[in-house]
Amino acid sequence: MRATSDSIVCDYLVIGAGVAGLRAAISLAAHGQVLVLAKDTLHESASEYAQGGIAAALSDDDEVTLHEQDTLQAGDGLCDPEAVRTLVAEGPHVIEELLEWGAEFDREGGELVFGREGAHSRNRILHAHGDSTGKEISRTLYRKAASLANVRFLSFAAVTDLLMADGEVRGAVAFDERYQKRHPIYARATLLATGGLGRVYKETTNPNVATGDGVAMSWRAGAVIRDIEFVQFHPTALHLDGAPRFLLSEALRGDGAFLRNAAGERFTDELASRDVVSRAIVREISRTGSPHMFLDMTHFGPGVMEHHFPRIYQTCLHYGLDLTRQPAPVHPAAHYAMGGVHTDLNGLTTVPRLFAAGEVACTGVHGANRLASNSLLEGVVFGARAAAAMTALKHCEAKGEIPRTEVFPAMTESHLRSITWEHCGISRNEEGLHTAVSVLRSVPLERRDEATRVDYELRSMRRVGLLIAQAALDRRESRGGHYRSDYPEKAATAVHSRLARSA
Numbered sequence: 001m002r003a004t005s006d007s008i009v010c011d012y013l014v015i016g017a018g019v020a021g022l023r024a025a026i027s028l029a030a031h032g033q034v035l036v037l038a039k040d041t042l043h044e045s046a047s048e049y050a051q052g053g054i055a056a057a058l059s060d061d062d063e064v065t066l067h068e069q070d071t072l073q074a075g076d077g078l079c080d081p082e083a084v085r086t087l088v089a090e091g092p093h094v095i096e097e098l099l100e101w102g103a104e105f106d107r108e109g110g111e112l113v114f115g116r117e118g119a120h121s122r123n124r125i126l127h128a129h130g131d132s133t134g135k136e137i138s139r140t141l142y143r144k145a146a147s148l149a150n151v152r153f154l155s156f157a158a159v160t161d162l163l164m165a166d167g168e169v170r171g172a173v174a175f176d177e178r179y180q181k182r183h184p185i186y187a188r189a190t191l192l193a194t195g196g197l198g199r200v201y202k203e204t205t206n207p208n209v210a211t212g213d214g215v216a217m218s219w220r221a222g223a224v225i226r227d228i229e230f231v232q233f234h235p236t237a238l239h240l241d242g243a244p245r246f247l248l249s250e251a252l253r254g255d256g257a258f259l260r261n262a263a264g265e266r267f268t269d270e271l272a273s274r275d276v277v278s279r280a281i282v283r284e285i286s287r288t289g290s291p292h293m294f295l296d297m298t299h300f301g302p303g304v305m306e307h308h309f310p311r312i313y314q315t316c317l318h319y320g321l322d323l324t325r326q327p328a329p330v331h332p333a334a335h336y337a338m339g340g341v342h343t344d345l346n347g348l349t350t351v352p353r354l355f356a357a358g359e360v361a362c363t364g365v366h367g368a369n370r371l372a373s374n375s376l377l378e379g380v381v382f383g384a385r386a387a388a389a390m391t392a393l394k395h396c397e398a399k400g401e402i403p404r405t406e407v408f409p410a411m412t413e414s415h416l417r418s419i420t421w422e423h424c425g426i427s428r429n430e431e432g433l434h435t436a437v438s439v440l441r442s443v444p445l446e447r448r449d450e451a452t453r454v455d456y457e458l459r460s461m462r463r464v465g466l467l468i469a470q471a472a473l474d475r476r477e478s479r480g481g482h483y484r485s486d487y488p489e490k491a492a493t494a495v496h497s498r499l500a501r502s503a
Ligand SMILES: Cc1cc2nc3c(=O)[nH]c(=O)nc-3n(C[C@H](O)[C@H](O)[C@H](O)COP(=O)(O)OP(=O)(O)OC[C@H]3O[C@@H](n4cnc5c(N)ncnc54)[C@H](O)[C@@H]3O)c2cc1C
Pocket: 015, 016, 017, 018, 019, 020, 021, 037, 038, 039, 040, 042, 044, 045, 046, 047, 048, 049, 050, 051, 052, 053, 054, 055, 133, 134, 157, 158, 159, 160, 193, 194, 195, 196, 205, 206, 207, 209, 210, 213, 214, 247, 335, 336, 357, 358, 359, 360, 372, 373, 374, 375, 376, 377, 379
């Protein structure tokens, strides 16, 4: 790797240090110098917060064809069948690899324990330390990647743009807020592993880094963005003043937790799908005028919360809520982006030398809705596949212009997030979506001499909000995570949305 005070040249640039980026870096290291960037600390990612688990058809009574069927069913007619087959077929191998690298999944009597989750027809979910699965997988992958001489990490390096030359991506521009400087990083192949876009919404379970930068920068570079209107909302995020929107896993409802309104009445089937439960909560909130509903685990047996859900129990306790005695205030929140940067089965986007893997990508495995616990798996499977394809690329000249015009939306983050929540959220309609498009489009753009990371993030969030609103407006049906109150039925034919910047 060659670095001067102004630029860096490496073979492979990986933008993002979640499961997708880390898994890719491990494979890339055998073929050249790899630089892994993270916008914040190396550990601030959705991967670190994933509680539920990782799915793979590994148990004795399971088969990859059953995992395939369950995934297709959840995707509501919009999955790419070949992508799904790839995910489920390669799932068992990547789990074995993780075990080999030291991942400590939960066991009983030495045997792996396979849990069950809604919409999975078999017990196939592996957990680690109860509800810290993503953290354990990230720890394992990070330790492996950091042990390889060819892998370097750079934290607090926010990528703002992709570097373009001759119609190809030749690396990216990273912003160093401390010195108000942007550095070009040149590479023969670039992987976007920037995660999700939940922060575009007022209510979200996603970490602060999930501002959709990867989608926005690849859209600017001309990439096709596919199915971006499909956002999964999780029904039960903790809704407590001063606390983050911490996820209260659906395993709690699976284990018998009740949803109650402020009067203590149950109002929905707790075991219905995420979308149905989310809409039921929103309806009940609007009917009763309460700020939130309640998830009640107070009837669980002694020790269940403490031992089966230690992270949830301890986190709530930290915010003064003892779940063995008090129900938790909950509200739905944006949780997962099914769509993103369109890729083929090897992570290649529609722009040469640009790859994408993990939540930022739209491989087609999730279709219109994600099957729980398939996203960590997708990150690992497609992170490895993208790396294999990246190594086939020949060396190229280190060049590319840093985009000069720096204009940023003149609006606050909270205004933007409220607009998307209100008009592009759980229940959408034509009027609201038109409002979102016109408000976001007409935001004045201002020049800034001293831009901050927040300015760049706001620029991404506005673009992603616009893409979601436009695609949701064009989709006159309800399917998977996309619900239109004015078109509540599913159309006879399933079509993908595709948005790209016009030249
Ligand atoms: C609370 C929660 C619980 C979840 N539970 C589960 C679960 O149980 N099972 C499951 O399968 N999935 C779960 N998910 C989803 C899953 O965690 C994510 O889809 C997955 O971890 C995404 O991995 P990733 O590598 O694509 O991105 P992430 O893990 O989000 O990593 C993104 C990386 O990109 C970096 N980055 C972003 N923008 C930039 C930029 N501009 N410049 C430089 N770096 C950048 C970030 O710093 C970070 O390092 C959960 C998600 C959340 C939020």
